[in-house]
Amino acid sequence: MSERGTEIVSVVDDDASLRRSVRNLLMSVGFQVQAFASAEEFLESPQRANTGCLVLDLRLAGMNGLDLLKHLGATGSGIPVIILTAHGDDEVRQRALQAGAVALLGKPFRGDALLDAVRTALHR
Amino acid sequence: MKLGHVGLHTKLMLALALLVAVVAGGSAHFVVEHERERRLHELERRTERIAEVFSRALAQPLWDMDRKAIDTQLAARFPDPEVVEVSVTSIDRGPMSIVAGARGPDPTGEIVRVRPIRYAASVDAPALTIGEVRVVLTRAVAERTIAGARRAILALTAGVVATLYAATFVLFKRLVRRPIDRLEEMVDRIAGGDLDARCPVTSGDELGRLAGRVNAMADRLRDSTARLRESERKYRGIFENALEGIFQLDRAGRLRDANPAMARLVGHVTPSELISAINGPHSVGLFTRTQTDALFETLASKGEIAGVELELTRLDGSPIWVQLNARGVGGPDGETACLEGLLTDITSRKQAETALHQTQTELAHATRMTTLGELAASIAHEINQPLGAIVADTTAAINWLATDHPDLDSVREALAAVVKDGHRAADVIQRIRDFARKTDPRKARLDANDVVRDVVPLVRTEILRHGVSLRTELAAALPSVMGDRVQLQQVVLNLIVNGIEAMSSVGDRPRELVIRSRRHEGDQVLVAVQDSGIGIDPTSLDQLFDAFFTTKPSGMGMGLSIARSIVESHGGRLWAAPNADHGATFQFALPSVP
Numbered sequence: 040m041s042e043r044g045t046e047i048v049s050v051v052d053d054d055a056s057l058r059r060s061v062r063n064l065l066m067s068v069g070f071q072v073q074a075f076a077s078a079e080e081f082l083e084s085p086q087r088a089n090t091g092c093l094v095l096d097l098r099l100a101g102m103n104g105l106d107l108l109k110h111l112g113a114t115g116s117g118i119p120v121i122i123l124t125a126h127g128d129d130e131v132r133q134r135a136l137q138a139g140a141v142a143l144l145g146k147p148f149r150g151d152a153l154l155d156a157v158r159t160a161l162h163r
Numbered sequence: 164m165k166l167g168h169v170g171l172h173t174k175l176m177l178a179l180a181l182l183v184a185v186v187a188g189g190s191a192h193f194v195v196e197h198e199r200e201r202r203l204h205e206l207e208r209r210t211e212r213i214a215e216v217f218s219r220a221l222a223q224p225l226w227d228m229d230r231k232a233i234d235t236q237l238a239a240r241f242p243d244p245e246v247v248e249v250s251v252t253s254i255d256r257g258p259m260s261i262v263a264g265a266r267g268p269d270p271t272g273e274i275v276r277v278r279p280i281r282y283a284a285s286v287d288a289p290a291l292t293i294g295e296v297r298v299v300l301t302r303a304v305a306e307r308t309i310a311g312a313r314r315a316i317l318a319l320t321a322g323v324v325a326t327l328y329a330a331t332f333v334l335f336k337r338l339v340r341r342p343i344d345r346l347e348e349m350v351d352r353i354a355g356g357d358l359d360a361r362c363p364v365t366s367g368d369e370l371g372r373l374a375g376r377v378n379a380m381a382d383r384l385r386d387s388t389a390r391l392r393e394s395e396r397k398y399r400g401i402f403e404n405a406l407e408g409i410f411q412l413d414r415a416g417r418l419r420d421a422n423p424a425m426a427r428l429v430g431h432v433t434p435s436e437l438i439s440a441i442n443g444p445h446s447v448g449l450f451t452r453t454q455t456d457a458l459f460e461t462l463a464s465k466g467e468i469a470g471v472e473l474e475l476t477r478l479d480g481s482p483i484w485v486q487l488n489a490r491g492v493g494g495p496d497g498e499t500a501c502l503e504g505l506l507t508d509i510t511s512r513k514q515a516e517t518a519l520h521q522t523q524t525e526l527a528h529a530t531r532m533t534t535l536g537e538l539a540a541s542i543a544h545e546i547n548q549p550l551g552a553i554v555a556d557t558t559a560a561i562n563w564l565a566t567d568h569p570d571l572d573s574v575r576e577a578l579a580a581v582v583k584d585g586h587r588a589a590d591v592i593q594r595i596r597d598f599a600r601k602t603d604p605r606k607a608r609l610d611a612n613d614v615v616r617d618v619v620p621l622v623r624t625e626i627l628r629h630g631v632s633l634r635t636e637l638a639a640a641l642p643s644v645m646g647d648r649v650q651l652q653q654v655v656l657n658l659i660v661n662g663i664e665a666m667s668s669v670g671d672r673p674r675e676l677v678i679r680s681r682r683h684e685g686d687q688v689l690v691a692v693q694d695s696g697i698g699i700d701p702t703s704l705d706q707l708f709d710a711f712f713t714t715k716p717s718g719m720g721m722g723l724s725i726a727r728s729i730v731e732s733h734g735g736r737l738w739a740a741p742n743a744d745h746g747a748t749f750q751f752a753l754p755s756v757p
Contacts, residue, residue: 054548054552056548056549056552056580056583056584056587057548057551057552057555059552059556059580060551060552060553060554060555060556060559060577060580060584061551061552061555063555063556063559063560063573063576063577063580064555064556064558064559064562065559066559066573067558067559067560067561067562067563067573068562123551125543125547146543146547146548146550146551147547147550147551147553147554148551148554149554150554150555150557150558150559151558153555154558
């Protein structure tokens with residue numbers, strides 16, 4: 040299956056191998072992917088406007104994922120955000136959802152779960 | 164000018180000679196003159212007498228005109244050396260007889276006396292002047308005699324003066340000069356440094372007393388010099404041998420003085436080397452300009468410098484930390500001219516402080532890591548990253564392979580990454596194991612009480628923060644155990660922090676933590692940590708020590724499982740039991756060694 044769309048999926052994670060592997064995974068089903076090593080990099084990128092969905096790790100160097108989420112919510116970007124996190128606890132889940140995340144996946148995540156979440160987000 | 168250096172003796176002798184000469188000379192002259200006058204006077208009278216005698220004796224012969232008789236009479240007198248001429252003159256006939264000696268002009272003068280010659284024919288006839296007699300005597304003889312006398316007296320006087328002089332010379336030499344010379348010599352020796360020289364006191368007179376006084380003065384000088392030397396020696400000893408650097412610095416940054424320790428501190432061999440290096444033309448100075456100014460300012464405002472810590476640079480460029488205590492030494496105008504200071508090298512102390520601080524930070528960090536959820540979160544993160552990447556890459560590979568024309572290069576790349584991530588995860592596991600053990604337990608003979616005492620200060624802040632009261636009841640004669648000190652510290656630390664956390668929600672009763680140690684079952688040592696917290700559910704007693712088991716809302720539950728594995732690797736046992744009233748007691752037993 041290949042998903043053609045003009046929208047890009049942006050991945051923000053400070054871990055290089057995770058960044059690369061998520062990009063591979065998304066590309067393997069046909070998404071167009073941009074990967075960023077930090078929240079700042081993403082915010083400064085011109086591709087931001089084309090982002091249809093953001094896959095975001097909570098724990099980042101520099102501005103952390105939660106703050107980026109809140110920033111996007113405050114600026115009314117409307118980009119659906121999928122959170123990846125090692126913290127499995129409810130408190131984090133609550134906070135992320137309150138800040139506007141559409142989905143929260145614990146690490147290690149299941150591949151199909153991520154793909155489903157991205158598809159859902161893009162078709163919103 | 165020589166005149167001033169004429170000796171006492173010489174002066175005295177000259178004065179004496181002069182005096183005696185004047186006195187003796189004067190007296191002699193007086194005596195001589197007096198005698199001369201008398202003599203001359205006597206001569207005149209003699210002349211008169213002779214004339215008188217002749218005037219009578221020649222009366223008859225002249226009347227008789229007996230020339231022969233007259234001559235005889237005259238001649239009788241003539242052998243007298245003083246008689247120069249006797250002449251008889253008749254009134255009628257003129258000169259009758261002259262007896263004269265050959266004479267030249269007489270410089271001394273003559274005495275002339277003329278007497279009339281009278282004749283009386285009979286006793287009662289009147290005396291008729293029939294002629295005169297003229298007697299001339301010369302002074303020459305008298306004068307010669309006087310001259311002789313004068314010479315004699317002069318000689319005598321000279322002799323007396325010379326004898327007096329010689330006698331005085333000798334006396335003076337013996338009584339005065341010799342003692343004075345000896346005194347002079349001794350004083351010179353004393354002044355030259357021989358403080359044991361003493362003047363011999365050989366008489367009770369003024370010189371003797373002076374000698375005594377000089378000796379007394381020499382005694383006092385010797386004593387005070389000895390005291391001064393002793394004092395100097397004492398302080399010189401301190402200065403030379405002090406371990407601290409002692410130095411004097413002036414406002415311009417020049418070193419006035421330094422002791423050997425100061426030189427060594429900076430890296431020179433001798434103080435003179437140090438001083439010439441610091442004061443020399445290419446010197447960088449001992450302190451920087453700023454430091455020097457600041458030091459003098461402190462002296463001006465506080466009057467002293469106490470415990471100031473400074474960083475200096477040694478000769479070889481290496482930095483050292485020193486502590487300075489100093490005072491100001493005033494100059495002639497009252498201002499502080501220079502700084503006298505004591506420098507102590509505190510480099511090793513500073514290094515130890517830094518090392519201690521670092522160790523404390525590391526230990527605190529390690530403490531956090533073993534007991535709080537941060538360890539759990541960081542482990543989770545470290546493993547989840549590779550696992551997540553593995554899942555994503557393999558799913559991607561499967562997806563790619565499922566297409567009609569699989570992008571095999573990407574598949575290969577993805578699978579290669581999977582291998583790498585697998586290794587990464589394995590490394591993390593290994594690191595966790597290593598951390599739990601840190602190294603192979605380095606077993607040494609330990610006192611379990613010491614381990615507890617080591618740990619207590621580390622948790623003091625936590626204890627205070629949580630309002631916990633900590634009590635230790637450690638057995639006095641606890642046998643030793645063989646163990647790795649750091650690991651056992653970790654165990655105790657973990658149990659304590661667990662206990663604190665168990666009490667963190669307790670509000671209605673005091674939060675008490677008690678640590679006990681005692682012998683256990685004969686051959687073991689027991690350490691127990693009892694809290695008054697929320698206690699343990701009896702059903703989960705065993706699960707407590709399982710890895711990842713936790714009843715805490717946050718945290719991964721690693722601490723107790725690591726603690727148990729440490730205790731077990733020491734041949735011991737770690738278990739927990741609920742307390743009768745509140746809370747739980749966690750305890751471990753280790754085999755003791757004899």
